[in-house]
Amino acid sequence: MKDELLKLLSENARRSDKDLATMLGVTEDEIKAEIKSLEKQGIIAGYKAVINWDMMDGSLVSAIVELKVIPKAGLGFEDIAERIVNYSQVESVYLMSGGYDLNVVVKGKTLQDVARFVASELATMESVTSTTTHFVMCRYKELDTNLFSSNKDGRGLLFI
Amino acid sequence: MIDYSKILNKTVLDMKPSGIRKFFDIAATMDEVISLGVGEPDFQTPWEVRKAAISSLERGKTKYTSNRGLDDLRIEIANYMKRRCNLTYNPEDEILVTVGGSEAIDAAIRALVSPGDEVIIPQPSYVCYEPITRLAGGIPVIIETKAEDDFKLTKQQLLSAITKKTKALILPFPCNPTGGIMEKEDLEEISEVLSGTDIMVISDEIYSELTFNEIGHIAPASIDGMYERTITVNGFSKSFSMTGWRLGFACGPKEIMKEVTKIHQFAIMCAPTTSQYAATWALRHCDEDVKSMRSEYNRRRRLITKGFNDIGLSCREPLGAFYAFPSIQSTGMSSEEFCEKLLNEYHVAVVPGPAFGKGGEGFVRASYCYSTEHILEALNRIEQFIKKHK
Numbered sequence: 145m146k147d148e149l150l151k152l153l154s155e156n157a158r159r160s161d162k163d164l165a166t167m168l169g170v171t172e173d174e175i176k177a178e179i180k181s182l183e184k185q186g187i188i189a190g191y192k193a194v195i196n197w198d199m200m201d202g203s204l205v206s207a208i209v210e211l212k213v214i215p216k217a218g219l220g221f222e223d224i225a226e227r228i229v230n231y232s233q234v235e236s237v238y239l240m241s242g243g244y245d246l247n248v249v250v251k252g253k254t255l256q257d258v259a260r261f262v263a264s265e266l267a268t269m270e271s272v273t274s275t276t277t278h279f280v281m282c283r284y285k286e287l288d289t290n291l292f293s294s295n296k297d298g299r300g301l302l303f304i
Numbered sequence: 305m306i307d308y309s310k311i312l313n314k315t316v317l318d319m320k321p322s323g324i325r326k327f328f329d330i331a332a333t334m335d336e337v338i339s340l341g342v343g344e345p346d347f348q349t350p351w352e353v354r355k356a357a358i359s360s361l362e363r364g365k366t367k368y369t370s371n372r373g374l375d376d377l378r379i380e381i382a383n384y385m386k387r388r389c390n391l392t393y394n395p396e397d398e399i400l401v402t403v404g405g406s407e408a409i410d411a412a413i414r415a416l417v418s419p420g421d422e423v424i425i426p427q428p429s430y431v432c433y434e435p436i437t438r439l440a441g442g443i444p445v446i447i448e449t450k451a452e453d454d455f456k457l458t459k460q461q462l463l464s465a466i467t468k469k470t471k472a473l474i475l476p477f478p479c480n481p482t483g484g485i486m487e488k489e490d491l492e493e494i495s496e497v498l499s500g501t502d503i504m505v506i507s508d509e510i511y512s513e514l515t516f517n518e519i520g521h522i523a524p525a526s527i528d529g530m531y532e533r534t535i536t537v538n539g540f541s542k543s544f545s546m547t548g549w550r551l552g553f554a555c556g557p558k559e560i561m562k563e564v565t566k567i568h569q570f571a572i573m574c575a576p577t578t579s580q581y582a583a584t585w586a587l588r589h590c591d592e593d594v595k596s597m598r599s600e601y602n603r604r605r606r607l608i609t610k611g612f613n614d615i616g617l618s619c620r621e622p623l624g625a626f627y628a629f630p631s632i633q634s635t636g637m638s639s640e641e642f643c644e645k646l647l648n649e650y651h652v653a654v655v656p657g658p659a660f661g662k663g664g665e666g667f668v669r670a671s672y673c674y675s676t677e678h679i680l681e682a683l684n685r686i687e688q689f690i691k692k693h694k
Contacts, residue, residue: 148599156677163680166610167603299342 145170149178150187155288157191194289198282204251206235206280207258211246214271221245224271233261244276255279319435322659327643331653338682339653340670343480345545345626347600349582350593353544356585357578365577371569373401373553374580380587381553388512389523391536397558400565401575401583405510405539405552410436411567412506412535412554413472417442421471426457427661428629429476430508442471448663451631454620455484459493466497472504475524478511481660481669482629483622485515488522495529504560505534510552511625513543513594516602521624525555532557535564540579542626543594544586549579601626604672604679611683612670615690626673629657633666635693643668649692650685 145168152164161179165172182188197203216223221239228248229237235249248266252258259277267275283291309317331337348354372378378395385391393399402408409432417423419441425433426447434444447465449455457475475494477486486494498505505524512521525534539552554564605622612619612630619630632642639656646652657664672679 148603152603159676163607163676166606167676169606297339297342297346299344299346 145174145178146182149175150182153179153188194287196283196286196291198291202253204253205255205258206249206251207262208278208280209248209250209262209266210240210244210276210278211248211266211272212274213245214273215245216271224269227269228266231261231265233258233265244274315438319438322431327647327653327655330647331651334647334651337647337651337653338678338685340672340674340679340682341653341655342671342673343627344547344673345542345597346673346675347545347597349544349546349549350586350590352589353546353582353586357549357582360578360581365581367577369401369574369577369580371574372399372565373575374577374584377401377580377584377587380584381555384587385523385536385555389521389526389536391523391525391531391555393555394558398555398561400554400561400568401580402539402552402554402568403572403575404541404550405508405537406432407568407572407575408535408537408539408552408554408564409433409506409508411564411571412537412556413437413442414440414567415560415563416472416504416506418471420469422467422469423471424462424465424473426461426474426476426479428455428479428482428657428664428667429474429660430480431660433474433476443469445470446661446663448661449479449482449484450663451620451667454623455479455482455629456486456490457494458490459497462494462497466501466503470501470503472506473498475505475507477507477509478515478521478624480511480625481627481655481657481664481667483620483625483627485517485624486522486524487517488519488527491522491524491527491530494524495527498533499529503533505530507534507536509536509538511542512538514598514601514626515624516598516605517623535560540583540586544583544590545597546579546583546586549576549582551575551579551583601672604674604676607676608670608672608679608683611679612686615683615687617686617690626671628670628672629667630670631667635690637693639665639668645693646686646689650689652682652685652689 148168152159161172161175165175213224215221225237228234233250233252235251238247240247250258250261252261262275262277266272285291331339378399381399382393382395385393413436417440422443422445423437424445424447426449437444445465447461449457507524515521523536525531525536535554535556537554540546608628609619609621612628616634617630617632619628622628635642639658643654643656655669657667
């Protein structure tokens with residue numbers, strides 16, 4: 145049940161325990177207990193709405209920042225990653241394979257905000273050797289959610 | 305001036321257009337309609353399958369195939385029938401690739417039925433069997449399956465429908481719209497009744513992959529005594545979400561398939577080439593996709609069945625296809641009245657049971673080829689509707 149439950153919650157975290165129980169053919173109490181346990185273990189790390197900020201006035205600017213980093217002996221990349229995650233401007237941090245080390249998604253009120261943050265906070269960290277910043281221009285899909293508004297059911301009303 | 309009504313084929317003129325059209329016409333004019341009316345998957349065809357089609361086009365595979373269909377596809381169909389139903393068919397002369405399951409049903413009926421022959425059709429069921437039988441000059445003999453029998457065809461019903469003129473029996477299971485399936489024991493009883501007769505069976509198994517009991521689908525042809533009398537029809541529309549590709553197939557004894565193929569050859573030539581390449585890929589690589597879609601349908605199935613029962617519309621557990629078929633008798637309305645009012649007042653479209661045969665009166669068909677959010681919203685509106693008319 146665990147995998148299926150996680151799949152359903154990852155699609156839509158607002159599903160009621162009652163509906164989840166029906167869909168998975170178990171009791172509501174079993175659902176509650178399983179969710180509690182998954183939360184406790186940190187497997188379910190949080191619940192968020194997928195918001196199309198582009199539709200809001202004064203929406204935030206986002207950038208993907210590629211960092212090249214010299215890892216610390218014994219600590220690897222975790223030491224610097226742990227410092228970076230603490231900034232409220234940072235939305236996500238990933239350790240990457242390939243041409244650079246850390247992928248940091250940064251958000252700010254304006255382009256300048258983001259640029260300033262990268263220049264003054266990220267670039268200046270002692271183990272960071274270079275930064276490359278890519279600004280997000282438009283969001284088409286976010287967290288599995290299609291943001292195109294014309295998401296109409298294209299099925300013909302054929303009688304079968 | 306030509307009076308067309310005088311020159312057109314009498315059988316065609318007598319065919320009634322589908323009774324549901326008007327609901328969809330009304331629904332199309334409304335905003336915010338929540339439909340549970342559609343009978344096709346909401347999933348996209350798996351991307352790999354679409355890619356296989358694109359690649360076949362890039363390689364210039366745009367000519368006719370052989371009448372029977374691509375060799376590779378027929379081999380894969382044989383493998384599939386072995387893997388899923390433990391049935392052995394020779395790709396050379398026992399398998400025909402058709403334009404959807406629909407063409408297979410049409411050609412099979414036409415190959416068997418001579419004027420005056422009777423064809424036994426369990427209803428409520430898909431709407432094509434009766435008109436196709438009539439077009440072939442046959443006489444449809446309707447058996448009404450019952451909710452209390454879980455919409456199965458019973459031995460008794462079959463016995464009382466058989467006459468000297470009976471040529472064929474249609475087995476439309478898993479059943480659109482009832483969700484009924486035939487289990488092994490049920491089919492064994494049917495086989496017993498048919499044993500010693502020359503009655504052929506056309507088994508429409510287009511929903512076979514959407515069977516939700518533990519054992520899964522049992523093909524009638526796999527039952528003792530049935531192989532020699534069964535034409536098995538299946539296709540890619542429902543199982544692989546490939547409705548628009550129009551691809552199906554029929555399997556059966558070579559003496560029969562030879563004649564079915566003649567009809568196909570003259571009427572159709574061959575099934576669409578691009579679709580055949582796509583389907584070959586689907587059969588080779590997409591068992592997991594089929595499984596994951598089935599799981600998703602299963603979750604929706606549980607949700608909608610419980611939803612109807614909670615509202616007070618008694619709904620038997622549909623074990624196949626992707627429809628719930630709740631009884632609306634507790635409302636005191638006829639099926640048509642129920643659907644019309646529900647559509648006009650709460651903008652929810654479901655299909656009246658009698659569209660699938662008289663025995664469907666007192667029921668409506670609700671498809672669950674929709675997201676769970678969509679299904680829940682529809683149930684919510686139906687609940688308000690029921691409360692209002694209490």
